[in-house]
Structure formats: C-alpha cells, structure tokens
Amino acid sequence: MKRHADLDDKTVRKLIRQGSILLGGNLRLKIYGTLKCRSGKRMKRINRVFFESLIEAKAKGYRPCGHCMKGDYQEWIYSTSL
16 A cells, blocks of 8 residues: 555656556545546545555455445445345
C-alpha cells in the first residue's frame, strides 16, 4: 500500500504505467476501487492510498466501492450479511 501524500504526481504516473498501482483506496473509509472512479477522484490526497492488487486491498481490510465495482460490492454485502 502506498500513500498518495507520500508520492509526487510524476511518481504516481510512473507507477501506474509500470503496473505497480492498479487500485485506489480511501484510507479513512477503508474502500478500494478503480483508478477511474469518480468518487475516488474527488477524495482528498491525504486520504488516498494505492494498491498493487485486489488481494492486497482485501488483506488490508478494505471493501469494494459501490460505484465502480458494483459486482464485487454486491458480493461483499452478501458475504457480510451471512
């Protein structure tokens, strides 16, 4: 997990091109989603984190975004309601 506040924009773009960053997340809300998510683009830089994989995001205790990852979010809702 990489914190956006610790990285400059040039480094973030480089890591995205290299494939080292695939998902974005909200540190305070513990939500992850795609890098193109409108909700994710609106969050404050200090709250934004980046993940290399879905496995990493889930291992850190984050849940899927209900906007950009609807299918994964529905599965998460179902699994938590059991």
